[in-house]
Amino acid sequence: MVEAIPISEDSLRVSKPIVSVDNLTITFETFDGKITALEDVSLEIREGDTLGIIGESGSGKTTLATAIMGMVAENGIVSGSVKVKGEEVTAAKISGEFYRKLKRKQKKMLYEKLLRIRWKDVSMVFQGSMNAFNPAYTIEKQIGEVFRIHTKLTDEQIRRKCVEVVESAGLNRSVLKAFPHELSGGMKQRAVIAMALSLSPSMIIADEPTTGL
Template structure:
């Protein structure tokens, strides 16, 4: 068996409160293989983003990862890393595209400077080298290198999203986490970005942890899918199986609540 890029074992996360704790993630375990496109689906509040943040240790109090949980990336337990190790781990091994990625660029820095910021923090580069590398990366996401001198507000939402993805790929991470990366974009732009990611991961070999509540989209792009309900991972299967033969009743209910574009329409009373 080949080594997994990400192995999550018995992950339990609480949001610690004054009177009582809220268990957001309940004993979740799954693996992502090298180059795999893994989807994590579920409705708001099911804990999917909490997992995404925990994998890169970006969770903040009151979130608390309970002991006994393991997040293994390249054989190391992320939860044991000290600050220095964590700093080199982020971006280099796991990079993350946030939900409002369009707004995660610094508005007062040019695109070139945003690349330099990441590259300088993680490797020895000069401004010139960083600019050359940034130009290469922008080409990957189909943006002209002329844009390096632009500011974020001069780029469209879809472009900003692609720039964030390019920055995430700057240090060749082995895992790219995308937390609802396209919810703010319209369908055409969304499709273009996801196809671009799909091409890139096949070319560069990184794995993807993709989080969304759009099950149709998820089946279309993912190799395997995990379905979450109230903090628990209720079903993990091949995308095809999730679509054609969902095992868990919740997965079936999710499908029953999605209006169809063609063929027989779902029944109005199908409700969660």
């Protein structure tokens, strides 16, 4: 005999997506003509999801990752959209070539919105760790900046947080006083991972995160 088990409303309730990509196409204007990096990509990522994207070099994996971060290059032509927790971060009217046409006030508003989202809601471990850091500043200065922008911690609390995050990535606290060029490739990559984890974001994008480790 089959017994019907009642299903509660809570069990049917599905969490809202952290990231929604809707029919995203990105084409870049180059000296050799237009190159389509992404074509009609749609996906949703919710809390607890793990998604792996595979493809050959140049297939658009990094382009998708940077689009989720709202970092489409200015030679990009965008259709479709990317939303993070309902906030549009990439779309034709605000990204790529259209970004250049925005007025200064519009650019400032967009920058402030993306600043709230990056690192706190979605963070990224970039493929090239050297390119992720400003060579003119120490590791502590750059990881600390994440806390200064997104929290109300004191300078002393920020220093302690910086120590915590680098040690959680398997690094000695001494790396905080170093400049990026003074670290090995593996140490830089661990520092990038530490920075991505610093605010315990809702989602982490890892673009070849084990490079150099």
